[in-house]
Amino acid sequence: MIRARALTRTFTMKKEKVEAVRGLDLDVEAGQLVAFLGPNGAGKSTTLRILTTLLPPTSGTATVAGHDVATDPAGVRSRIGYVGQRNSAGEEFRVRDELVTQGRCYGLPARAAAARADELLDLLDLAPLAGRTPGTLSGGQRRRLDLALGLVHRPDLLFLDEPSTGLDPKSRAEIWQHILRLREAYGTTLFLTTHYLEEADAMAERVVIVDHGRVIADGTPEQLKNDLAGDRVTLTTGTEEDARRAASALEGTAEGTAEGTAEGTTVRIRVPNAPAALPGLLRALDAKLIEVVTAETVRPTLDDVFLTLTGRSLTDDDLPA
Numbered sequence: 001m002i003r004a005r006a007l008t009r010t011f012t013m014k015k016e017k018v019e020a021v022r023g024l025d026l027d028v029e030a031g032q033l034v035a036f037l038g039p040n041g042a043g044k045s046t047t048l049r050i051l052t053t054l055l056p057p058t059s060g061t062a063t064v065a066g067h068d069v070a071t072d073p074a075g076v077r078s079r080i081g082y083v084g085q086r087n088s089a090g091e092e093f094r095v096r097d098e099l100v101t102q103g104r105c106y107g108l109p110a111r112a113a114a115a116r117a118d119e120l121l122d123l124l125d126l127a128p129l130a131g132r133t134p135g136t137l138s139g140g141q142r143r144r145l146d147l148a149l150g151l152v153h154r155p156d157l158l159f160l161d162e163p164s165t166g167l168d169p170k171s172r173a174e175i176w177q178h179i180l181r182l183r184e185a186y187g188t189t190l191f192l193t194t195h196y197l198e199e200a201d202a203m204a205e206r207v208v209i210v211d212h213g214r215v216i217a218d219g220t221p222e223q224l225k226n227d228l229a230g231d232r233v234t235l236t237t238g239t240e241e242d243a244r245r246a247a248s249a250l251e252g253t254a255e256g257t258a259e260g261t262a263e264g265t266t267v268r269i270r271v272p273n274a275p276a277a278l279p280g281l282l283r284a285l286d287a288k289l290i291e292v293v294t295a296e297t298v299r300p301t302l303d304d305v306f307l308t309l310t311g312r313s314l315t316d317d318d319l320p321a
């Protein structure tokens, strides 16, 4: 559904070159739900803008829904939907009329446009709001209207730029329910950016992480966490001396790794499978007469994955408002 090769986009600002996207390769199969993650300035929006034909690449190629973004942008646009960060609805028309007008813009006959509007109002739980104007809707309701507007022409692929940003937790959960529901109803391929790592972890079946304009990790959230971050065991000991001894005793052992660190009376160790490793770790420390007071196993997050790959935290960046 998406195939990009060596995609590059350079901006020149006051004679200074910014390489926003540098040789990005990407393949997305039909029906996938892909979260595109990365810190501020990593090149996510630029990539999205190239794939949705809003911006030409400096070099490289991309085919989206079978059409080349450079030579057949109209073909791409006929097969995709794009829900950006800004509201797409105007203020004058009522919700249902907005949807019907959008359908007419895509060339649907009047009756088909009305039927499609009603179908989307039902799917996105907007039917009770059909007679309201967009300005009177809440943030979450408005975001659902944006989704509906992006779906009017039955796109095979929907691009969503930060679909849940700026919403309260309840509306964020609701918008995700609707995203999953529309996927179930239409089998739409979904490619979205988000700053909420827990959402990507829980909802996306595939996560693509970009940094400095390149893909640095690509896989299911579980694969990335298992392969690139590993579990963590956190132990506390009775004394700081014991913590230091524990960290060095576990370093390089079968259960622990060289990353064992002691801070105060806390010892942190990375291991591939923490619940299975814990009994062995405790036995090893017991044999050295090191008293462990508490023991906790922690599954890694996608932020741990990014930290392992880059030494930086994705959450160091300010979340957008």
Ligand SMILES: Nc1ncnc2c1ncn2[C@@H]1O[C@H](COP(=O)(O)OP(=O)(O)OP(=O)(O)O)[C@@H](O)[C@H]1O
Residues within 6 Å of the ligand: 011, 012, 013, 018, 019, 020, 021, 038, 039, 040, 041, 042, 043, 044, 045, 046, 047
């Ligand atoms: N029109 C432009 N002119 C000049 N530089 C640009 C332009 N658009 C983007 N950039 C630069 O390209 C780089 C990548 O920007 P981009 O918006 O793609 O990142 P992003 O990953 O979407 O970031 P964010 O998470 O903050 O939205 C940044 O350094 C940005 O300043």
